[in-house]
Amino acid sequence: MKLTTDALIIRENNAVGESDRFVTALTRSNGIVQASVRGARNIKNRNGSATQLLCYSRLSLYKGREKYIVDDAEPLQVFFEVRGQLDKLALAQYFCELAGVLAPREEEAETELRLLLNGLHYLSEGTRPLWLIKAVVELRLLCRAGYMPAVEYCAGCGCVDVDGFSPSKGVLLCSRCSQGGDVLPLTPNGLAAFRHIVYAPFEKCFAFSLPEAEGQAFGNVVERFLLTQLNRSFQTLEFYHSLV
């Protein structure tokens, strides 16, 4: 079976064969796909550059019984600005690793793909702080994958006077209900940001701001929520933290 779809290359492995490349792609029509690109490392191969990490490309794929083969790859966008700065590149690689874990397989993944492309766009553009781009990508991917936090009122008593978030339960708590539990403090601005990312229409999800220190603290709450819920670590995230 042959199919054509747009995809972001989220992982590139050149340690196969002499000239082949093995890639993982986040495709619009089929979600996460693993495919081999024959001869991609030959200098004259036209599919080589379009199947590199962080390339957004139109792929023509043959679907075999067990794996996909890239027949043709045409680059649509290459995020050069991201590649040029180590902290941005590290964050972009973390987004790719995260999508590889959270995006669907053999199902359309239009929203996940748009989210990553938007994240890379803002990383390139440099108009949004890194903590903001990171928190939006993390939280929206989590929501899509079924880890939506409850960010309306206190999960213990139902009051709206909340000032903490439990990363293990994924709920808000007020000061009376959070005694002794695993709860991270959340400022009113942090709470507003949380609600914005979870509930805003897609086009607006990156459109908010917080003072830098408050934003960093909010970003840490989102990261703790993600790591606690997924119960694993990410090499790319650890590398990012070693830089910033």
Ligand SMILES: [Zn+2]
């Ligand atoms: Zn309460």
